[in-house]
Amino acid sequence: MKKDLSLKKIGFISKLNGFNGELVIAGTSEDFLTEKFLFMFMDGMPVPFSVEEMFDKGGNVIVKLEDVNDEDSARRFIKLEVFIVQKKRKPKSEINSIHDLLNYHLIDSTFGDLGPIIRIDEFPQQEIAVCIVKEKEVLIPINNDFIDDIDDENRQILVTLPDGLIDLYLL
Numbered sequence: 001m002k003k004d005l006s007l008k009k010i011g012f013i014s015k016l017n018g019f020n021g022e023l024v025i026a027g028t029s030e031d032f033l034t035e036k037f038l039f040m041f042m043d044g045m046p047v048p049f050s051v052e053e054m055f056d057k058g059g060n061v062i063v064k065l066e067d068v069n070d071e072d073s074a075r076r077f078i079k080l081e082v083f084i085v086q087k088k089r090k091p092k093s094e095i096n097s098i099h100d101l102l103n104y105h106l107i108d109s110t111f112g113d114l115g116p117i118i119r120i121d122e123f124p125q126q127e128i129a130v131c132i133v134k135e136k137e138v139l140i141p142i143n144n145d146f147i148d149d150i151d152d153e154n155r156q157i158l159v160t161l162p163d164g165l166i167d168l169y170l171l
Contacts, residue, residue: 007039007046007083008148011061015078021068025061025082032084038063039083046083086148098127098142101150101157106131106140109148109160114138117157129157138169 014026033054039046050066068074098120106114106129119130120142127142140146140161149158 006086008086009081009083010038012079012081013040013077016071016074017057017060017062019071020064021070021074022062022064023068023074023077025063033061035084037085038065039085040077040080041083042080098122101129101142104150104155104157107156107158108166109158110163111161111166114140114166133166134170136169138166140165 010032011025011027013023015024016022017024033056035054036051037048038051039048041047049068051063052066053062053064055062065077068077101117102120103116103118105116108114114133115131117129117131121128121130121139129140129142131138131140140159146159146161147157148160150156151158
């Protein structure tokens with residue numbers, strides 16, 4: 001396993017689903033349903049598990065891990081935290097201009113799609129992306145601490161914003 005592997009917590013295993021080894025991942029969104037591997041810490045080390053199937057079922061994320069085929073083998077995962085590989089983001093230095101991000105969609109890990117960036121305001125201390133969310137102008141700091149990934153192919157910026165930031169604008 002690579003030493004520089006960076007993991008992102010997506011939730012924890014809350015319970016079993018049925019009798020064939022399926023598990024319920026709680027405390028997360030569904031934006032990782034295409035992951036091929038999930039990681040869980042066992043004896044202090046991240047252990048990768050191959051995903052056989054993962055799907056949404058009534059608001060719960062259900063995962064079937066390869067070689068986990070019954071209740072007994074699945075029980076050992078209950079209450080374990082679940083992680084995915086943190087996607088490497090494009091370093092800001094590789095972006096020719098901050099204005100190249102205009103019209104990229106901002107996708108927050110909690111709130112979801114915030115819409116396209118309609119304007120970027122530059123201040124001495126920071127750049128601010130402006131989006132329209134529920135017919136209100138929302139200002140989002142363009143900060144490396146908040147940016148999880150920049151997906152040029154789909155013109156999306158995946159962010160994890162501080163709790164309540166979007167709510168301040170929507171009240």
